[in-house]
Amino acid sequence: xxxxxxxxxxxxxxxxxxxxxxxxxxxxxxxxxxxxxxxxxxxxxxxxxxxxxxxxxxxxxxxxxxxxxxxxxxxxxxxxxxxxxxxxxxxxxxxxxxxxxxxxxxxxxxxxxxxxxxxxxxxxxxxxxxxxxxxxxxxxxxxxxxxxxxxxxxxxxxxxxxxxxxxxxxxxxxxxxxxxxxxxxxxxxxxxxxxxxxxxxxxxxxxxxxxxxxxxxxxxxxxxxxxxxxxxxxxxxxxxxxxxxxxx
Numbered sequence: 001x002x003x004x005x006x007x008x009x010x011x012x013x014x015x016x017x018x019x020x021x022x023x024x025x026x027x028x029x030x031x032x033x034x035x036x037x038x039x040x041x042x043x044x045x046x047x048x049x050x051x052x053x054x055x056x057x058x059x060x061x062x063x064x065x066x067x068x069x070x071x072x073x074x075x076x077x078x079x080x081x082x083x084x085x086x087x088x089x090x091x092x093x094x095x096x097x098x099x100x101x102x103x104x105x106x107x108x109x110x111x112x113x114x115x116x117x118x119x120x121x122x123x124x125x126x127x128x129x130x131x132x133x134x135x136x137x138x139x140x141x142x143x144x145x146x147x148x149x150x151x152x153x154x155x156x157x158x159x160x161x162x163x164x165x166x167x168x169x170x171x172x173x174x175x176x177x178x179x180x181x182x183x184x185x186x187x188x189x190x191x192x193x194x195x196x197x198x199x200x201x202x203x204x205x206x207x208x209x210x211x212x213x214x215x216x217x218x219x220x221x222x223x224x225x226x227x228x229x230x231x232x233x234x235x236x237x238x239x240x241x242x243x244x245x246x247x248x
Contacts, residue, residue: 149178182195
């Protein structure tokens with residue numbers, strides 16, 4: 001068998017076995033070899049050996065090798081034992097002491113529970129609701145009054161397409177929230193944030209700020225200041241991709 005595989009090949013070969021449903025018979029067996037192969041034929045579909053296998057089974061937490069057949073683990077044990085299950089159609093792989101753990105499936109998600117519970121929501125994340133800029137300012141102003149000066153005041157789930165005012169929110173609007181607090185309103189899309197003068201002052205951003213790499217700064221009255229593709233954490237202090245100043 002050809003054991004010359006790249007790390008990418010290794011990940012592809014082992015994905016089905018490691019992420020598959022664990023077949024119970026091998027769990028806890030002293031030598032790790034189940035009786036399952038005899039009922040399905042002697043040869044495994046995949047054998048991985050010379051590895052550091054973490055089984056997550058407290059009775060047999062470590063192994064050197066494993067075998068799979070039809071997408072299920074059929075044996076876990078020593079390299080010598082698993083090589084005994086290699087047949088003409090078996091894919092085999094020398095892991096060369098690489099670590100193998102059960103597959104982790106992680107979808108892309110944004111866990112917004114704490115935001116929904118504790119932050120100022122300036123838009124409705126669950127259903128269509130049209131709001132005014134005045135209502136946004138009022139919510140943020142209430143938060144500012146209960147927040148020590150100099151502390152960030154943030155609004156979440158802003159949606160410019162749901163404004164009754166039919167104009168974008170701007171720096172002057174957010175200056176009405178506070179001149180002692182840096183204020184930021186995050187767009188629900190996650191790629192744009194709007195700031196007040198205090199926030200821009202802290203970031204040392206002005207109309208004369210040169211174009212950042214990949215960004216464009218439009219000269220004019222800084223009545224609308226927003227940052228797109230910014231590293232929001234920490235806000236305004238690290239790689240800003242685009243800073244835009246526009247006239248009203």
